[in-house]
Amino acid sequence: MQTGMVRNEDGQLLGVVAIFNDITELRNLERLKTDFVSTVSHELRTPLTSIKGFTRTLLEDSEGYYDSETQHEFYNIIDQECDRLTRLISDLLNVSRLEAGRPLQLNWEPVKLAPLVQKVVANQLSYTDRHHIEIDINDDLPVVTADQDKLDQILTNLLNNSIKYSPDGGTIRVKVTRDGDKVAFRVSDQGIGIPAEHLPKLFQRFHRVDSGDARKAGGTGIGLYLVKHLVEAHGGEIDVESEVGKGTTFTFTIPENPPEELMATQAA
Numbered sequence: 001m002q003t004g005m006v007r008n009e010d011g012q013l014l015g016v017v018a019i020f021n022d023i024t025e026l027r028n029l030e031r032l033k034t035d036f037v038s039t040v041s042h043e044l045r046t047p048l049t050s051i052k053g054f055t056r057t058l059l060e061d062s063e064g065y066y067d068s069e070t071q072h073e074f075y076n077i078i079d080q081e082c083d084r085l086t087r088l089i090s091d092l093l094n095v096s097r098l099e100a101g102r103p104l105q106l107n108w109e110p111v112k113l114a115p116l117v118q119k120v121v122a123n124q125l126s127y128t129d130r131h132h133i134e135i136d137i138n139d140d141l142p143v144v145t146a147d148q149d150k151l152d153q154i155l156t157n158l159l160n161n162s163i164k165y166s167p168d169g170g171t172i173r174v175k176v177t178r179d180g181d182k183v184a185f186r187v188s189d190q191g192i193g194i195p196a197e198h199l200p201k202l203f204q205r206f207h208r209v210d211s212g213d214a215r216k217a218g219g220t221g222i223g224l225y226l227v228k229h230l231v232e233a234h235g236g237e238i239d240v241e242s243e244v245g246k247g248t249t250f251t252f253t254i255p256e257n258p259p260e261e262l263m264a265t266q267a268a
Contacts, residue, residue, distance in 0.1 A: 002018070002019040003016055003017065003018045004017045005017075043088055044088065047081035047082075047084045048081075048085070051078050051082065054077055054078050058071065058074055058075075076126075080127065083123075087153070087156065090153070091222055091223065091226055094226050094229075094230075095205065095222050095225070095226065098226075098229055103233070103265060103266055104150075104229060104266060105266065106146075106147035106233055106263075106266040107147050108258075108263050109145070109146070109147070109148060110143045110144070110145060111143065111144050111145070111148045111151060112143055113137070113144065113176055113183065114141065114176075116152060116155070117137060117155065117174060118135065119152070120152055120155040120156055120159060121135055121159065121174060123156070124159045124160060127160075127163060128163050130168070131162075131163055131166060131169050131170060131171070131172055132171045132172070133159070133171075133172045133173075134172070135174050136174070136176070137175075138176065140178055141177075141178055141183060142178065142183070142256045144255075144256050144257075145257050145258060145263070146234055147233075150230050150233070150234070151254075153226075154252070155174075155185070155187070157224070157226070158187040159172065159174070159187060160223075161223065161224070161248075161250075162187055165189065165191040165248070166189045166190060166192070166247075167191070167192070170189065170190035170191070170247075171189075172187070172189045173186070173187070173188045173189075174187055175188075181255060181257070182254065182255050183254055183256060184251060184252075185251065185252050185253070185254075186249060186250070186251045187250045187251075188247060188248070188250075189247045189248055189249075190246070190247040191247050191248060192245065193242045193243050193244040193245055193246055193247055193248055194240070194242035194244070194248055195244055199242065202224055202240055203224050203228040203238070204225060205222060205225040207225070227252075231252045231254065233266050234254040234255070234258060235254065235255045235258040235262050236253050236254035238250065238251070238252035238253075
């Protein structure tokens with residue numbers, strides 16, 4: 001609050017002016033950032049603990065207690081946790097870029113969608129034995145002009161969310177169809193769902209659904225924020241439909257050939 005005296009030409013006091021600033025949103029953002037730092041620290045510590053634990057186990061096995069199959073399993077876990085760290089660091093770097101007001105950089109190239117989707121699904125299946133992922137890809141899909149790594153990141157985030165927020169398992173469906181001069185992607189799960197009041201805020205930075213099941217699933221609150229920006233960087237749109245207790249469907253579309261001016265703006 002700021003105050004000031006109001007006087008007339010003769011110096012006589014006429015009154016006091018008080019200026020109030022509502023800092024509620026600023027305080028909320030500061031709280032969210034504090035929670036975010038704490039959450040990211042936890043998210044970083046979890047894979048690092050696994051990497052350290054399995055590496056130490058292998059180093060201390062001087063007598064060959066673990067057979068080659070078990071060792072290979074340990075190496076796979078270490079590899080997966082390294083990928084998890086890489087994704088998190090990449091997300092943080094992209095958030096930093098967006099916070100600085102700089103556009104995301106895309107490496108535009110022709111991308112075949114079927115192999116990309118199959119690769120992402122195979123990678124995500126290695127993290128779970130409780131889910132079945134169905135792939136439905138139209139035969140007439142075009143080769144799109146896009147950033148293959150960024151599309152991988154979008155699909156990985158959405159599939160990872162579907163697995164994370166379907167703690168009881170179930171079927172996850174990935175459908176890719178042609179929609180005129182665009183391609184539409186749908187990722188559906190049978191998970192815990194999202195309360196209606198959270199849907200408008202779902203793609204905001206640091207936003208996390210504050211429910212018991214959602215808190216158990218973890219997450220940094222930046223995944224969907226980045227997904228939205230990555231889709232829009234491709235000239236596309238994203239939407240979500242959800243019902244608590246029944247599941248969630250994310251749908252995003254990207255153009256087959258983005259406008260030249262967009263490609264020039266987003267070029268790496």
